[in-house]
């Protein structure tokens with residue numbers, strides 16, 4: 754189980770509120786919402802009974818369901834290299850109330866491969882009645898974020914491959930950083946990898962070409978957020 758600390762989700766919520774103040778939202782789908790941390794903040798205005806959290810980490814969801822019994826916590830048993838190594842690669846998407854004003858995924862597709870990101874967003878667009886789908890990314894040119902991740906890895910592991918200049922390398926639509934400090938540049942390579950840490954960085958123009966929407970840069974950390982409206 755990876756319980757995501759509540760204090761870290763301050764960044765998730767503050768970034769989200771820069772994109773939408775949520776005042777006209779009633780229903781909310783938190784994709785990869787872990788233990789439902791957003792519900793712990795006074796400035797998160799969604800009723801608990803209108804909040805749905807989907808995650809691949811069943812134990813984190815169970816903790817959320819005990820803390821917030823009015824909310825809906827749904828397990829999606831999809832394989833993830835870090836968060837659900839016993840999950841199924843071809844798991845069907847879960848059944849969820851299709852009326853979700855805001856669909857939010859913070860720091861989720863930064864830990865999956867691009868195929869999964871794309872399939873999930875296409876399914877979301879087809880399945881839900883929504884006002885906005887809002888997804889956090891790390892860009893291959895996200896200087897502040899890459900610097901932050903680089904420093905964290907050096908602190909944790911003693912060294913790191915230099916990920917701070919990805920945008921100036923060839924073929925940088927997608928870069929997957931795995932354990933052992935290996936960067937993988939193609940989807941097939943990333944598919945075969947099981948590891949404890951996995952970070953995916955995208956060229957934001959490539960993501961826009963593939964999925965549509967707009968990019969908004971938010972927070973002091975300059976997160977690129979993909980925002981898709983119907």
Ligand SMILES: C[S@@+](CC[C@H](N)C(=O)[O-])C[C@H]1O[C@@H](n2cnc3c(N)ncnc32)[C@H](O)[C@@H]1O
Pocket residue numbers: 755757761762765784785786787788790791807808809810813829831833836858859860861864865869
């Ligand atoms: C870094 S945590 C972020 C937690 C939360 N979004 C937040 O900002 O507080 C990443 C979360 O995404 C979940 N996750 C990873 N792959 C997923 C997927 N394919 N579908 C849904 N959740 C996924 C993980 O289990 C984990 O809870």
